[in-house]
Amino acid sequence: MSLSTTARLKFSTLALAIASTYAVEDVRQAFNVDPTHAQTLNDKITLSSAFLQRINVLPVSEIKGEKVMLGVNGTVTGRTNTNTTDREAHNVLGLDGLGYELFDTHSDVALKYATIDAWAKFPDFAKRYAAAVQKQIGLDRIIIGWNGTSIAANTDRIANPLLQDVNKGWLQIAREQAPQQILESGETQWKIKIGVGGDYANLDALVFDVSLMIDEEFRDGGDLVAIIGRDMLAREKGKLYAAQGDTPTEKERIEQAQVIATYGGLPTFTCPHFPSTGVVVTSWDNLSIYFQDTSWRRQIIENPKRSQIEDYNARNEGYVIEQLGKFAAIEPRNVEFVTPLVPDVPEEFGV
Structure with missing residues (x-):
């Protein structure tokens, strides 16, 4: 089976639109998304979900590091008689020393030729496709956030339908760091x-x-x-x-x-x-998802052996409870x- 002429034109339009968006020549070659475009893509994913808009979804530069959202534990206001005593600043920032760690995360999508043929009638095919993928990545982030318990080298979607082995979510972080x-x-x-x-x-x-x-x-x-x-x-x-x-x-x-x-x-x-x-x-x-802003990678290829187009997305990502005592x-x-x-x-x- 091969793409119809109309469907191939739509796919070519999609590939050109993605190449233009990310300022690359050819999306069929793996490319790194620059931080500005990665932030734009992340914003679109976040906007696909009311829940993700409520929490923090933040870019960071390192795979490991200190938490980004500094909370304050305790009061900061008072008075000192400086005639007799030096003013003393109180360290109340909520740094627990546990930090964060990000892990390689894949969101790979297969688009069957038949599906592209069916969608070819829509003039906004590229926009529909992008919105559908962004929405699912957003939902996957939420699924992992509440159900993730481990980080497997090779994940098993059949054994773990709630993506339990992709990353450790907020509940698992609390189980381990603040039982x-x-x-x-x-x-x-x-x-x-x-x-x-x-x-x-x-x-x-x-x-x-x-x-x-x-x-x-x-x-x-x-x-x-x-x-x-x-x-x-x-x-x-x-x-x-x-x-x-x-x-x-x-x-x-x-x-x-x-x-x-x-x-x-x-x-x-x-x-x-x-x-x-x-x-x-x-x-x-108090709930956060961190992603490394320089880590987003993408490639789109045509795979006639499976009669499908394949869209590969990868980035380093992780989950954080900013202040464990507030969870x-x-x-x-x-x-x-x-x-x-x-x-x-x-x-x-x-x-």
């Missing part, structure tokens, strides 16, 4: 039981308890949020439906998510690919919902 910030179990056993009779009667109580794991100097900053998994929210919404679902106005409010605005006194959010039974309390600017979570793998006991119904009232 005291992860609630792993309830009071009586190696489970976190949620529901009447469990460790936490409801989600409000759980989120409040997790918020108390945040270091005290960060608790009243006004920027903490609770990120909650869909199964957690669905269970709470189910309770509201059971209690108020027969009232049309209340049902409408529940469906519009106006009833569940806060938990544990914190604004509540969920995001794509967040663990369904997870809870994280932090601030948006607290539960271990989503250890959550267990307590099913309320249903009272026996006398036979005369049975169905």
Whole structure:
């Protein structure tokens, strides 16, 4: 199978557009994206996701180094009588000495000839293709951020459908660097039981308890949020439906998510690919993705042996919790919902 004449013209237009964007002669030869264009590409990927726009996605120059977003631990304001005492500056910058490390990350896309033929009718083919790839790279970054647990030399997408072996995400970083910030179990056993009779009667109580794991100097900053998994929210919404679902106005409010605005006194959010039974309390600017601005490499080749065009993207990338004391979570793998006991119904009232 080969490309149709119309499709080949579209592909040639795409290749020329990419070459022009990155100021290279031929995209069929591997080329390094200069830092300015890498930042532009990264900005487009970030804009494809509301979540990525909330957190930090930052260029850095080195593969290893100190964290970029310097937080402040403690107060900085006071007064000194300089007639008797020298003023003394207090070191309150949130440098924990753990830094960051980036790893070679590939986002390689195959575009079948048949797909290009189908898309050839669109005059903005190049723009559609670029937007689709950028959106998926953005989603992949989020998937890894919440589910990544290891860094394999050869990743296995079948064994790790949530890209667990591509990089270590925020939860894994907390597990390794600040295990005291992860609630792993309830009071009586190696489970976190949620529901009447469990460790936490409801989600409000759980989120409040997790918020108390945040270091005290960060608790009243006004920027903490609770990120909650869909199964957690669905269970709470189910309770509201059971209690108020027969009232049309209340049902409408529940469906519009106006009833569940806060938990544990914190604004509540969920995001794509967040663990369904997870809870994280932090601030948006405490979560970061770093990429090396000189590391982005790209090449587009035609592979007739597979009847496809192949677009190879690579860069050095990594995940960072800027201030570990400002991050607290539960271990989503250890959550267990307590099913309320249903009272026996006398036979005369049975169905």
